[in-house]
Amino acid sequence: MAGSGAELDPDDLPDGLVIAGADGRVVCFNSAATRLTGIAPGAALGSPLAAALPLEDLDGRRWWQLTDPYGGLATRTGQPERNLLLPGGREVLVSARYVRERPCGALLRVVIALRGTEERRRTERSHAELIATVAHELRSPLTSVKGFTATLLAKWERFTDGQKRLMLETVDADADRVTRLIAELLDISRIDAGRLEVRKQVVDLAAAVRRHVDGKVAAGIPEDRFDIRITEPLTQLWADPDKVDQVLGNLLENAVRHGEGTVTIEVAPAKEVVEAPVWERPGTPPRVLEGTAVTVSDEGGGIPEESMPRVFTRFWRGSKRGGTGLGLYIVKGIVEAHGGSIRVDRAPGGGARFRFILPAGVPDFML
Ligand SMILES: Nc1ncnc2c1ncn2[C@@H]1O[C@H](COP(=O)(O)OP(=O)(O)OP(=O)(O)O)[C@@H](O)[C@H]1O
Ligand SMILES: [Mg+2]
Numbered sequence: 001m002a003g004s005g006a007e008l009d010p011d012d013l014p015d016g017l018v019i020a021g022a023d024g025r026v027v028c029f030n031s032a033a034t035r036l037t038g039i040a041p042g043a044a045l046g047s048p049l050a051a052a053l054p055l056e057d058l059d060g061r062r063w064w065q066l067t068d069p070y071g072g073l074a075t076r077t078g079q080p081e082r083n084l085l086l087p088g089g090r091e092v093l094v095s096a097r098y099v100r101e102r103p104c105g106a107l108l109r110v111v112i113a114l115r116g117t118e119e120r121r122r123t124e125r126s127h128a129e130l131i132a133t134v135a136h137e138l139r140s141p142l143t144s145v146k147g148f149t150a151t152l153l154a155k156w157e158r159f160t161d162g163q164k165r166l167m168l169e170t171v172d173a174d175a176d177r178v179t180r181l182i183a184e185l186l187d188i189s190r191i192d193a194g195r196l197e198v199r200k201q202v203v204d205l206a207a208a209v210r211r212h213v214d215g216k217v218a219a220g221i222p223e224d225r226f227d228i229r230i231t232e233p234l235t236q237l238w239a240d241p242d243k244v245d246q247v248l249g250n251l252l253e254n255a256v257r258h259g260e261g262t263v264t265i266e267v268a269p270a271k272e273v274v275e276a277p278v279w280e281r282p283g284t285p286p287r288v289l290e291g292t293a294v295t296v297s298d299e300g301g302g303i304p305e306e307s308m309p310r311v312f313t314r315f316w317r318g319s320k321r322g323g324t325g326l327g328l329y330i331v332k333g334i335v336e337a338h339g340g341s342i343r344v345d346r347a348p349g350g351g352a353r354f355r356f357i358l359p360a361g362v363p364d365f366m367l
Contacts (some may be wrong), residue, residue: 016092016114020049022107024070036092036114049110055084055094069096074104083117091117133315137181137324141174184326188314191333194279198337200238200361205292206230206267208241212248213265221256231268235360237292243334244358250327251296251354258319259351261299268293270357274341289341291359297347308344331356 010017016033020026029044029052037053044052055063063084069076078097085091093115099108148167152159159167190196213226255263270293276284303311303318310316312332317325335342335356342356 016112018044018049018053018112018114020052020110020112022109024048024110026052033114036090036116037086038088038090039086053112054087055092056086057082057084063094067096069098069110070107074100074107081115083120093117093120130314134181134185138178141177141181144174145171145178181324181326184324184330187330187333188326191330191337196243196333196337198240198243200240203237203239203241203244205237205244205294205358206234208244208248209265209267209294212245212252216252216256225256225261225263227262227264229264229266229268231266234267234269234292237358238361239338239358240334243338247331247334247356248294250331251294251356254327254354255296255298255300255352257323259298259300259302261349261351263296263298264347266293266295268295272341272357274343274357277336277341279336289339289357289359291340291357291361293355293357295353295355297349297353298351299347299349300351302346302350302352303344305346311344312342 010028010030011032013030013032016036017028017030018026018033019028025046025048026044029039029041031041033039033044034041039052049069050062050064053064057063057066067079076098077100079095081093081095083091084094094112096110096112098110100106101108148171152164152167156164187196209228209230213228216226217223252263252265269291271288271290272293273286274289275286307316307318311318312328314329315325316328317323332342335358338358339361340356340358342354344352344354347353
């Protein structure tokens with residue numbers, strides 16, 4: 001490294017770094033290692049590794065005796081990341097690399113990386129929260145189903161046909177809600193795992209928008225609540241038609257349910273600079289996205305500025321007219337799985353405005 005101008009100061013590393021030399025004594029103990037272990041560099045430097053960094057596994061066994069980098073098999077090249085304990089119960093994530101003269105040769109150095117466990121704890125906590133929320137969301141429709149079926153079974157003769165029908169309709173609607181919730185959860189787990197399948201074919205976005213609006217009108221929403229504006233010519237779009245339907249369905253449903261007034265849907269060619277999605281590596285630069293944009297705006301109360309960054313997170317809901325708060329999370333997942341981008345802002349009339357762009361992609365069979 002020397003001379004390249006890129007000399008690395010171990011204290012600049014975000015992770016803890018401990019290096020022991022060929023004789024097993026510590027030659028480097030950076031400041032992140034001190035922060036994570038509470039051990040002063042002065043106490044560690046020059047001491048044998050096992051004394052300087054007295055790690056134990058979760059069963060209380062001494063880690064260095066178990067792994068024995070200096071005495072163990074010469075084929076070993078290191079240790080994968082593991083959760084270990086320091087005296088006093090401090091937890092650290094530890095991984096190690098055994099640097100050898102040549103493969104299977106004498107050990108030159110043991111390089112140990114240390115990490116805090118907070119990040120992992122945070123993920124665990126967010127999983128636990130997700131499970132709690134899901135259980136809660138599933139329980140209320142199931143409680144209602146159970147209540148009505150139990151009542152009907154116990155007192156069948158005492159109800160009129162009309163009352164029975166009403167109860168069965170409620171049961172039916174609640175069963176639908178559970179089914180939908182489970183379908184949404186499956187989508188979410190696929191999105192989270194990056195396994196959402198996109199089967200591309202030619203999609204006529206303008207026709208899809210008209211079809212969705214016709215559906216809403218057929219369901220009893222006045223026709224004059226919708227204003228469709230198509231800007232031709234639109235480039236041919238390759239996308240998954242079912243997934244595009246899910247996106248349009250949720251955005252229109254939201255505009256009608258959470259918004260007010262006229263819902264304007266614009267479909268137009270677009271070429272825009274968009275931010276990289278959060279799951280890309282940090283620092284991934286914005287890119288130019290060219291394709292078709294759909295903008296759905298309404299004239300309701302909109303989404304408060306401070307909540308905008310949160311609308312696409314799962315289970316976030318602003319109003320009490322809510323569903324489960326999963327819709328927009330799935331919408332974003334689908335749009336990004338297509339290589340597209342979605343954002344929210346305020347419509348000129350004050351309501352919410354959602355705008356997504358799907359890239360003028362190529363069909364799967366050409367990839
Ligand atoms: N057009 C809109 N105007 C005002 N608020 C909106 C609009 N669209 C969404 N929101 C707010 O964003 C929240 C999240 O929307 P999202 O679609 O994710 O969930 P949901 O509609 O509540 O439930 P789901 O779609 O799962 O049935 C909504 O609860 C609502 O408060
Ligand atoms: Mg919704």
